Amino acid sequence: MKLAEALALRADAARRVEQLRARVTASARYQEGEAPAENAETLMTEAAEVLGELESLIRRINRTNAASLVEGGTLTDALARRDVLRLRHSLVTSAAGAAAGEGQRGFRQLRSELKMIPALPVGELRGQADDLARQLREVDTLIQRTNWEVDLLD
Template sequence: MKLAEALAQRAAAVRRVEQLRARVVGSARYQEGEELLSALPVAELRAQADLLAKEIREVDTLIQRTNWEIDLIED
């Protein structure tokens, strides 16, 4: 995987995390006693968030490996 592809993949995953977060926050509602309730399937959303976090970590690892392997200054 090229560095540009990895960066694009990471950016896409981060956007999906932000969309997921906005969906969760937007669907939450307060009822009596300040109890926060969600109209969304929490287990499903948590699983999606976990997969996205794993994808971001894996892509970050690829990016870091590429950064360590490339010499920017030639002798």
């Protein structure tokens, strides 16, 4: 099985656990004299089985990520880089937007109102954001390609 397939199975298992959690919660109490919509104990057993499968997938995915070499390190390194690039891009775009006055009134209605001046260079920040977005795309493409090339480890 390829790593990408395992990632899809992991996402499915996580969704399934969340669905089972909601069903257990809905069936955990019922009114006396009525039957519950579903058997909560059976749902709990099913959830425990899915959680066991999820744990196994996560362990195998993590082992595979740590052992798979890509440009400049392991796949785990590339995932960390992607996460930090996303955070950095978000920070820079937020800073540029705030400095540009996005979401705020962009003009003075009265001459007596104080003029707002950007504390950061908006154009420079937008250029940094563009560069970060490019780097993020490149790392993400590398990760996606590797996910379809690498076999999942046991």
